[in-house]
Amino acid sequence: MESWSFLDTVESNFRPLVVIELAKGTKEETIKWFTERIVDKKANGGAQLLVKPLVTENGVENIYLVGASHLRLLLGAETVGLVKECSDNSMRAFTYSSRKTFKHFADDNHNFLTMAECQYIIKHELENLRAKNENMIPGYPQAKLYPGKSIVRRLLTSGILVQIFPLHDREELKKLSHSWYGRVKVGYQPLDDIRCYFGETIALYFGFLEYFTFALIPMAVIGIPYYMFAWEDYDKYVMFATFNLLWSTVILEVWKRICAILTYRWGTLLMKRQFEEPRPGFHGVLGINPVTGREEPVYSSIKRQLRIYLVSLPFVCLCLYFSLYVMMIYFDLEQWALDYHKENESNFSSLMLYVPSIIYAVVIEIMNRIYRYAAEFLTSWENHRLESSYQNHLILKVLVFNFLNCFSSLFYIAFVLFDMKLLRQSLATLLITSQILNQFAESLLPYWLQKRYNRKMKKGMCSKKSDMDLSLAEQVNMEKEMGTYLGTFDDYLELFLQFGYVSLFSCVYPLAAVFAVLNNITEIYSDALKMCRVYKRPFAEPTANIGVWQLAFETMSVISVVTNCILIGMSPEVDALFPDSKMDLVLTVALVEHLLLAIKFIMAFVIPDKPRDIQTKLAKLEFESLEALKQQQMKLAAESLKE
Numbered sequence: 001m002e003s004w005s006f007l008d009t010v011e012s013n014f015r016p017l018v019v020i021e022l023a024k025g026t027k028e029e030t031i032k033w034f035t036e037r038i039v040d041k042k043a044n045g046g047a048q049l050l051v052k053p054l055v056t057e058n059g060v061e062n063i064y065l066v067g068a069s070h071l072r073l074l075l076g077a078e079t080v081g082l083v084k085e086c087s088d089n090s091m092r093a094f095t096y097s098s099r100k101t102f103k104h105f106a107d108d109n110h111n112f113l114t115m116a117e118c119q120y121i122i123k124h125e126l127e128n129l130r131a132k133n134e135n136m137i138p139g140y141p142q143a144k145l146y147p148g149k150s151i152v153r154r155l156l157t158s159g160i161l162v163q164i165f166p167l168h169d170r171e172e173l174k175k176l177s178h179s180w181y182g183r184v185k186v187g188y189q190p191l192d193d194i195r196c197y198f199g200e201t202i203a204l205y206f207g208f209l210e211y212f213t214f215a216l217i218p219m220a221v222i223g224i225p226y227y228m229f230a231w232e233d234y235d236k237y238v239m240f241a242t243f244n245l246l247w248s249t250v251i252l253e254v255w256k257r258i259c260a261i262l263t264y265r266w267g268t269l270l271m272k273r274q275f276e277e278p279r280p281g282f283h284g285v286l287g288i289n290p291v292t293g294r295e296e297p298v299y300s301s302i303k304r305q306l307r308i309y310l311v312s313l314p315f316v317c318l319c320l321y322f323s324l325y326v327m328m329i330y331f332d333l334e335q336w337a338l339d340y341h342k343e344n345e346s347n348f349s350s351l352m353l354y355v356p357s358i359i360y361a362v363v364i365e366i367m368n369r370i371y372r373y374a375a376e377f378l379t380s381w382e383n384h385r386l387e388s389s390y391q392n393h394l395i396l397k398v399l400v401f402n403f404l405n406c407f408s409s410l411f412y413i414a415f416v417l418f419d420m421k422l423l424r425q426s427l428a429t430l431l432i433t434s435q436i437l438n439q440f441a442e443s444l445l446p447y448w449l450q451k452r453y454n455r456k457m458k459k460g461m462c463s464k465k466s467d468m469d470l471s472l473a474e475q476v477n478m479e480k481e482m483g484t485y486l487g488t489f490d491d492y493l494e495l496f497l498q499f500g501y502v503s504l505f506s507c508v509y510p511l512a513a514v515f516a517v518l519n520n521i522t523e524i525y526s527d528a529l530k531m532c533r534v535y536k537r538p539f540a541e542p543t544a545n546i547g548v549w550q551l552a553f554e555t556m557s558v559i560s561v562v563t564n565c566i567l568i569g570m571s572p573e574v575d576a577l578f579p580d581s582k583m584d585l586v587l588t589v590a591l592v593e594h595l596l597l598a599i600k601f602i603m604a605f606v607i608p609d610k611p612r613d614i615q616t617k618l619a620k621l622e623f624e625s626l627e628a629l630k631q632q633q634m635k636l637a638a639e640s641l642k643e
Helices: 028-039 070-080 096-101 115-127 151-157 170-180 191-198 200-228 234-266 301-344 347-352 355-381 387-417 420-460 472-480 489-504 512-534 548-570 572-577 582-606 612-642
Strands: 018-022 050-056 059-067 083-085 091-093 140-144 161-166 285-288 295-298
Touching: 018 028, 018 115, 018 472, 028 050, 028 059, 028 151, 050 472, 059 115, 059 472, 070 096, 070 115, 091 612, 115 151, 115 161, 115 191, 140 151, 151 161, 161 472, 170 191, 170 512, 191 200, 191 234, 200 234, 200 489, 200 512, 234 489, 234 548, 234 582, 234 612, 301 347, 301 355, 301 387, 355 387, 355 420, 387 420, 387 489, 387 548, 420 489, 420 512, 489 512, 489 548, 548 572, 548 582, 572 582
Parallel strands: none
Antiparallel strands: 018 059, 018 161, 050 059, 083 091, 285 295
């Protein structure tokens, strides 16, 4: 790697990329120490970035703009392992020494790295600012430090640092908004532009949302005529359920291939996984990490396991029991509505039949959101060392509760009450109500609140400027008050539950796919709107796939095989085929279910996760890396022989 020593910390064309907001009343010595550490040379433990205070009409506020010289960003790109396209169209990890071999590189081309990549590099460098000999943050004796501790994380947990966020590029955002959601059109989303502006994680979510919507269309097309005929037709049950099972397997396997194509093109498929640092909220007694040899907090895994199994697990079980209790109240309401309809037989009483399901759908959404906060608190209290471990435990807690909370009533109706008419009604009501509530809570309400706040801000500025005409200070002050995008967790969870509604009981309510397609089309536009207009710009996060959500969707598709086979086995037509022995019926359904699962797993094995051309390119890169390593070892051996 090129030496850092020659880098200058002063650049005439300062381009603000990241905003740091400190708490009001932060002590001067703290600000001086922190900004000096940011601009100090790498050799001295600094980040070697550029910092300027934000000057407003009221003077200097506790807001600082961070940027970096072009050279500093290029060296940072090598540090974080960014992968870029070479002149020979291959994808390779960027190195400053071989910069001339990369496509579109020129010393005066400051657009070689996207703005999102530049902001990611700055975030990486700020997070890797570590204490040297300091045992506390200057001015705050209670905010303890130790060698190797992340300074930014300590400032955040101490409340000295309010937030760090990347700035929007108003001109680029306007172009992206126009091509993305500015006009209603039938076509693909500009995924490459989304990736350049927001990073790979968000682009991959929108890619999956778009793909999933297109994948639902065959189910919707088949479902419409199927819905218009008699429900009790056994042949249609079998055909539709079998198609659904094959469909759910194929779409998930094909998505892996599409995901590989996208992430190879974006370079993240080749990015090496970096050593994971302890998460910000992790705490413990100071000790030595046996892997890195650095001093850092150490927490007993036995204590963590005790917290998980003696507190978290019983709490989750209690929540699941409460969810089932609420479900039984819902069935009492259903019975009351049915009795009321039998007594009155009016249009009003017919409408009342849907009221319990609507109320229950609203209660489910409220319970899901309350439980989410409780799950986050518990998972944080468990004190996981790594962010990946924290996320896995949180996702497991949330998925288990959401699955039971959303689908337990449907399983109860199908396999205990054996009421297919009520199952169709409940499924339709739960699906449509949850979609409406999610659209309102996730997009429309935040957008309305943000628009209202923006109007107030512009009145305070005594001007009617457009977003393009705002000064830098006005832009920063407006963006710092915007909501923070908390990641793609809730978005994937919504799609996961929708996939459950469509696949678990598809043969009972084939219109589920139709409503899912309509919802997802509006979801693409509303999610795009909230990313561009409602939330602060999130930092780009490189990723090679959709992570644990792929496994979650695959698990749901396996469960759907079982539920659909049992539903078909319960149909009167199938039951009539086994008049003498119910055991034969059970064994036949189990055999069919095992055969379908076998076909499913064979298909998953046969369809490669990566297209052949990408497999070849990856193998070629691995071969070249091994050859380069061999040459280097031979060179070292030759030099040692000379000595």
